[in-house]
Amino acid sequence: MRADLVNILVGSTFVVSDTRGDIRPGTDEATGLFYRDMRHLSRWEIRLNGRELDSLSATTIEYDEAVFYLIEPTGTVYRNPTVSLLRRRFVGDGMHEQLEVTNHGIEPIHLELSILFAADFADIFEVKDQLAKVGEFHQVVGDTRTTLTYRRDDFSRETSVLAPGAFLTEESLTYRVELGPAQTWRTELQVAVGTQLTGPTPRRALHQPDMAAGLDDWLAAAPVLECGWEDLTRTYRRSLVDLAALRFYPESFPDSSLPAAGLPWFMALFGRDSLITSYQALPFMPELARTTLRALAAQQATEADPFRDADPGKILHELRHGELTYFGQRPQSPYYGSCDATPLFLVVLDEYERWTGDVATVRALEPAARAALAWMDEHADLTGSGYLDYQTRNPESGLVNQCWKDSWNSIVHPDGRLASHPHATCEIQGYAFDARMRAARLAEQIWGDAELAATLRASAAKLQERFVNDFYLPDEGWYALALDGERTPVPTLTSNIGHLLWSGIVPEEHVDDLAGHLMGERLFSGWGVRTMASGQPAYNPLEYHNGTVWPHDNALIAAGLARYGRTEAAARIAVALFEAASQVNYRLPEALVGYARRPGHPPVAYPSACSPQAWAAGTPLLLLRALLGLEPEGDRLLSRPVQVDAIGWLALRGIPGRWGRSDTTR
CATH class of the missing domain: 2.70.98.40 (Glycoside hydrolase, family 65, N-terminal domain)
Structure with missing residues (x-):
């Protein structure tokens, strides 16, 4: 904007x-x-x-x-x-x-x-x-x-x-x-x-609560950030305020809020966006995750509908209320054209319980979780290859690409040729691996189903082995962006490999290669990791998903690097984004142009970037978690902070969780 x-x-x-x-x-x-x-x-x-x-x-x-x-x-x-x-x-x-x-x-x-x-x-x-x-x-x-x-x-x-x-x-x-x-x-x-x-089932306008009156309470409920870097303090507050602004109250849960995706185009419930934003905000505002999970479960598909790209157990992509969706000129709401929202639902469900200890919600959502697992096993593998892949069944108005890089030309060979469908993108396989591992924990510890837990762990192990064999490019030292319709690897170097670190599907022997590429000058612009590495014909720093820098993408990459102990690289990404935020009024936009950072040249927002945008607003929160090494372990909050000279002293006080409130400092 x-x-x-x-x-x-x-x-x-x-x-x-x-x-x-x-x-x-x-x-x-x-x-x-x-x-x-x-x-x-x-x-x-x-x-x-x-x-x-x-x-x-x-x-x-x-x-x-x-x-x-x-x-x-x-x-x-x-x-x-x-x-x-x-x-x-x-x-x-x-x-x-x-x-x-x-x-x-x-x-x-x-x-x-x-x-x-x-x-x-x-x-x-x-x-x-x-x-x-x-x-x-x-x-x-x-x-x-x-x-x-x-x-x-x-x-x-x-x-x-x-x-x-x-x-x-x-x-x-x-x-x-x-x-x-x-x-x-x-x-x-x-x-x-x-x-x-005025048809058979009349509906009145949704009353909007006076959320402005609750801003002080919203900010008071968040952890207090103390640090020696004033720009970071301002960025943190801006993130909290923007998440407050993007809250809305679904009709089925009028007393609880969840985040809309972003202004102006996406002021609605989006499965992928709301889940990732909720994940980012869990150590700060767990309410968002609880409401998002409940709202998405309430809208989970129960039958096949090709026009809406729906199958039983699938989590929605977006929920709209406008004229075009009402009359079917766009896929009628809810629309389910997302291959990754369903495994992400399971990831966030587990992470929510780890942080909050809210066993009642996890038990209440067990049927939805089992339906999501069934969708992954019975409906998501279009080619019989064992992977989650996608191809719209609504060629007139369905989404061509149903991963997070959902623009029409995002799944592309290095030379610019579009990959044939169906697509099995690499990061979705990582999400599927993580979802099965997390659902196994829930099955064992909360649902009382040891047999399901064992089945899920075995399935995850097979997926990891098959994935490494099929996607890893040993001559290049990275994972393919996707398998195309012929099950041929698409060898484009992209930021998607960072999501694989976040999910934990990467074996240790490949981590340094991936970290080297992510932090190399082809991918790392100086303001963050580009969606596509420069030097490839398909790269364009002004293309929505083929060269820009997305803050949320970088937050997941930083979290993945920290997961594998590559904390110096994670901190470098975090500092770059905090510095970028300080030059764009402390609000990270949806995406930045992928220009290389140069002295005297500020970061440039993508021309039509949403601002505020939910998972961009959540980015500083996840980066803080990575820098402080915050991880729930039972009823304790562990902290393994990273020393970052650019930030200096850093403290987060009043972190909510199953332990009550906890403080951490570095």
């Missing part, structure tokens, strides 16, 4: 505007007021006596409030403005705006203050792909409100602009104001949003 745009958000509601606070129609950016995957305001432009105002400043306060200071344009540097406008905006259950106009002159003035508004009710996918609407629009003007409605069959959305004291039309509201010298005039506006499906 462009740096000159201002965004505020609460859960699935967000507003993106320019620095005047205006929402301008006709742009290719996701500007507007959005609620549950649809745009409820596509225009919201303020005018003073028919003219645009100039912006002095635009400031966001935490995540749900923005303040804009505007002045009348004078057209010359020789005349100072005499009228200012303070515009304060809040978002939550719709949008609330306070306006203050002040006369700084010595003469009385007569003003006409107007806001031009419109609602195109564009689905988020229509915004992204610039598609036209097919439903009907209606406007109703009342004494204090104008109501804008969109209807298509039994699908309806509504926006109400409430402006007491204003003259209202179908597309504007106007106040006529008289101000004496030094006088200030104030008013308040409200924009209410709603959805109503």
Whole structure:
């Protein structure tokens, strides 16, 4: 998202505007007021006596409030403005705006203050792909409100602009104001949003809790970070605030929150993203993992549905509420086009119990876990090779790639040729290995099924042996990105090999080779590990998954390096990302351009990167865990901290877990 745009958000509601606070129609950016995957305001432009105002400043306060200071344009540097406008905006259950106009002159003035508004009710996918609407629009003007409605069959959305004291039309509201010298005039506006499906099973709009009121409690519940590096302290707080902003409360669990994936395109439940973010945040905010696991289990597929890429036991990829998914123009929600969310569900379930000791939740989710294991055994191996692989059964609108690098051209040979389907990507096999090992522990210690535990451990051991034989490239010293449709290795050097360290599937004799490649100049840019190594024809530092640097990718790599005792390399990645964060307002974006780091050249955000984005916000948390060597062992928290000169003294106090609260220092 462009740096000159201002965004505020609460859960699935967000507003993106320019620095005047205006929402301008006709742009290719996701500007507007959005609620549950649809745009409820596509225009919201303020005018003073028919003219645009100039912006002095635009400031966001935490995540749900923005303040804009505007002045009348004078057209010359020789005349100072005499009228200012303070515009304060809040978002939550719709949008609330306070306006203050002040006369700084010595003469009385007569003003006409107007806001031009419109609602195109564009689905988020229509915004992204610039598609036209097919439903009907209606406007109703009342004494204090104008109501804008969109209807298509039994699908309806509504926006109400409430402006007491204003003259209202179908597309504007106007106040006529008289101000004496030094006088200030104030008013308040409200924009209410709603959805109503009028078919056989009506649904009302989801009420958004006032999460802003809970921010202080959210921050107070998190461990306290103490260190000598102020930039790291600010990055840590920014991460906690962004995770708070991205929280939303699923309908089935209205008292518990989980993270949406990222603003603006992914303000929804995503299986992979929410699971990885929850994993990152476990030592800090275990609530996210508990709610994510419960919400995903509630939406677990129970039958085969090729249009949604669903099979029994599969964990969803995304859950949307917009028009296109409702009418099947995109895979209907929930959509299950993810090959890795299901094993990751098992990984996080085990990790959640290790940290929290919440045996009741693990027992309650045993049926979902067993169904996930059954999916891995019975449905995920499309080629009979013993691997988890994928190929969409919905070629019109299903995802071509269903690993975390899910852009169309991410599974590619070094020379740029796309790999044939089905794909068995290397990191998903690591997840499957880890999932079976973790599920074996749960079966043995909590579910009371020693036979299942033994079966899972044996299956994991066979997978590891087969994987090393089929994927490892001894002449290159790394693992293939994937096996293609002919079961031929795709020998591209990518960051995926770092995920293999995180999962634990790599034998010790290969670890140093992988670490050497990960930290070599082809993969390591100086700001982090690139998704694809330079020097290969397919590499492009500006390509979404073929050369950029993804913070969450690097956090998992650092955790993997630390797992195998390569702590110096893990610390190098952590410091690079903390330094990058300090130069992008302490908020890591979804991805950075893969340019090599040079003195005097700051990191560059990927042009359309989500910000804030959940697993980017969770990255500093997982990096801190790796640096402090935090691992639960029974009812104790172990810490094996790494000495990092760039950080100096480091302490984390009040780490929640099955032990209560614990402190650790380095």
